Amino acid sequence: MPFFWEQVPDWLEINTLDDLKAKLIGVVVAIIAVIFVGVLVDAKSPSEVMYYGAGAGAVVLALAAFSFTSKK
16 A cells, blocks of 8 residues: 555655755745735835835845755
């Protein structure tokens, strides 16, 4: 009887810690994007959107740099 985790699609398969890190970084970036869209919809001033966008962009750039430098 096969285990349930043996029947996963290829895009969900994680073989190394680097695979897991890449998938988690993708999830975090998606969450940041959703939160930013919520801020964009509820914003009362353009400067508020700019500050949130700059902060979100900085986090995404830091995650991209981390992902790029930690690849083997």
